[in-house]
Amino acid sequence: xxxxxxxxxxxxxxxxxxxxxxxxxxxxxxxxxxxxxxxxxxxxxxxxxxxxxxxxxxxxxxxxxxxxxxxxxxxxxxxxxxxxxxxxxxxxxxxxxxxxx
Numbered sequence: 307x308x309x310x311x312x313x314x315x316x317x318x319x320x321x322x323x324x325x326x327x328x329x330x331x332x333x334x335x336x337x338x339x340x341x342x343x344x345x346x347x348x349x350x351x352x353x354x355x356x357x358x359x360x361x362x363x364x365x366x367x368x369x370x371x372x373x374x375x376x377x378x379x380x381x382x383x384x385x386x387x388x389x390x391x392x393x394x395x396x397x398x399x400x401x402x403x404x405x406x407x
Contacts, residue, residue, distance in 0.1 A: 329362065329395075334403025337396060340388070341404075349407040354381060358407035365401035373397070 345351060349358030357365060371378050372389035392400070 329366075329398030329400070329402030331399070331402045331406050334399035334401070334406075337400055338403055341400070344384070345404075349404050354384075357404040360405060362398075362401040362405035365404050366397050369397045369401065370394075 341354075341357075343352075344354035345357050350356050368378060369385075369389050369392060372382065372385040373392055375386055375390075376382075378385070389397075
């Protein structure tokens, strides 16, 4: 019985954690307008790399690294200022939208 309760609690916490990290695609779409100039209207790439269909978690981690000022690649100088003002929610929303493209 104790194992069943523990397993149910753990499953519930994992589900809650995943829901808390999931972004709002519609909010991400609205915020994406500032990204289009480099990543393309449909995320197909251009000056910046293609982001359409990439893993949301991967995209979020990259944006967090840019926000933190970490050197990620040759476009860090362009991306760091763009990511500097993003909240965790903004990043989750943007990455959810880009992954949905």
